[in-house]
Amino acid sequence: MTGNGGEAAHATADREIVISRVIGAPRDLVFEAFTQVRHLSRWWGPEGFTTTTRSFQFRIGGVWDFVMHGPDGTDYQEWITWREIVPPERIALLHGEFRDDPNAFESVLTFEPAGEQTRIVLHTVFPTKELRDEAVEKYHAIEGGEQTLRNLAAYVEGTVR
Structure with missing residues (x-):
């Protein structure tokens, strides 16, 4: 028996990436690491990347305009608009290279308590299968x-507390 939720989930399956990790810190601390640029700049991005923030407003409709600097010297322009913020449970965002990027993708982060730890799930849906495949392959x-989630874990487990 499949309801609308099952059909909707199936309709986006070829455009999704889902990544999760259990982090050895309480949910409030893990959530806080996403809410302040002083935290984000210390852990955001894959290994070897650094981040320079141009502007940051953590509120619904607010923007994080930043540049990720790759270990090879390549700069990646990034633009995030916060769409939903439910402390300390959920953050929804739209992530592209610039404002109104037609190839921007949607992500939802959920923060689930797991005793003294937190399970974070990053669920991303791309506009097309081709954009998802390009993100994965290129x-x-x-x-x-x-x-990135490993960097977050190392940061909150060792620094925030």
Whole structure:
């Protein structure tokens, strides 16, 4: 028996990336690491990347305009608009290279308590299968996402507390 939720999930399956990790810190601390640029700049991005923020407003409709600097010297222009913020449970965002990027993708982060730890799930849906495949093959989105969550874990487990 399949309801609308099952059909909707199936309709986007070929455009999705889902990455999760259990982090050894309470949910409030893990959530906080996403809410302040002083935290984000210390862990955001895959291994070897650094981040320079041009502007940051963590509120619904607010923007994080930043540049990710790759270890090879390549700069990646990034633009995130916060669409939903439910402390400390959920953040929804639209992520592209610039405002109104037609290839921007939607991500939802959920923060689930797991005793003294937190399970974070990053669920991303791209506009097309081709854009998802390009992100995976050209930009190594799955490995990069896993590395980013590993950086987050190392940061909150060792620094925030």
